[in-house]
Amino acid sequence: MTFDFATIDDFDKHIELSIPNYSGLQDVLTALFKEYMPPRGLCVDLGCSTGSLIKKLRDEVDANYIGIDVIKMPHACDFRFLQMNAASYLVGEKFCDAVFSIFTLQFLNPTERKETLRELKRLIAQGATVFVAEKFFIDDSRIDSVMRREHYRVKRDGFTDTEIMDKDYQLLGSMFCKKESELLQELKELGSPSRIWQSYNFGAWIIKST
Numbered sequence: 001m002t003f004d005f006a007t008i009d010d011f012d013k014h015i016e017l018s019i020p021n022y023s024g025l026q027d028v029l030t031a032l033f034k035e036y037m038p039p040r041g042l043c044v045d046l047g048c049s050t051g052s053l054i055k056k057l058r059d060e061v062d063a064n065y066i067g068i069d070v071i072k073m074p075h076a077c078d079f080r081f082l083q084m085n086a087a088s089y090l091v092g093e094k095f096c097d098a099v100f101s102i103f104t105l106q107f108l109n110p111t112e113r114k115e116t117l118r119e120l121k122r123l124i125a126q127g128a129t130v131f132v133a134e135k136f137f138i139d140d141s142r143i144d145s146v147m148r149r150e151h152y153r154v155k156r157d158g159f160t161d162t163e164i165m166d167k168d169y170q171l172l173g174s175m176f177c178k179k180e181s182e183l184l185q186e187l188k189e190l191g192s193p194s195r196i197w198q199s200y201n202f203g204a205w206i207i208k209s210t
């Protein structure tokens with residue numbers, strides 16, 4: 001049985017419990033968005049889920065927002081939502097000012113990921129600012145093992161051991177995490193990446209044109 005995010009009663013709370021300091025990530029993204037987003041520009045959130053990030057951004061910046069996701073969840077705010085995959089949307093988008101991909105690429109199969117990265121590279125070359133957050137494997141296996149164990153320990157504050165292990169098994173075949181060095185190489189091929197946040201095996205970058 002695969003893990004179905006649409007069945008989670010309180011999805012936003014589930015994410016906060018799963019990713020330590022997730023609220024801190026949203027704060028950092030919002031601050032940088034305010035710095036780089038032009039007035040009334042176009043912002044696209046790939047894998048928007050409930051729209052919680054868009055809601056936070058809208059409270060700070062007057063812009064046009066579009067949420068993209070393959071799953072339709074109850075949205076926490078009023079914005080334009082399109083139920084489709086990221087690559088299909090991006091191919092038809094000539095230009096946008098900011099794109100968010102927050103723990104989205106890791107759920108794309110290799111072909112979809114390659115297509116999505118190709119379109120993000122095109123948009124960055126045209127002046128877009130892209131924000132990417134991903135779960136990754138630390139290249140040093142010993143450090144990775146310690147960090148993963150510590151993350152599981154922290155997750156036990158919000159989930160039972162059975163829930164943690166069941167989710168791990170249910171995500172097999174649907175989550176395709178990269179080694180940190182592989183992920184960074186992908187981001188460098190898009191433009192000029194700067195790390196803006198990290199918590200355990202989760203990291204985030206802002207990518208701009210070189």
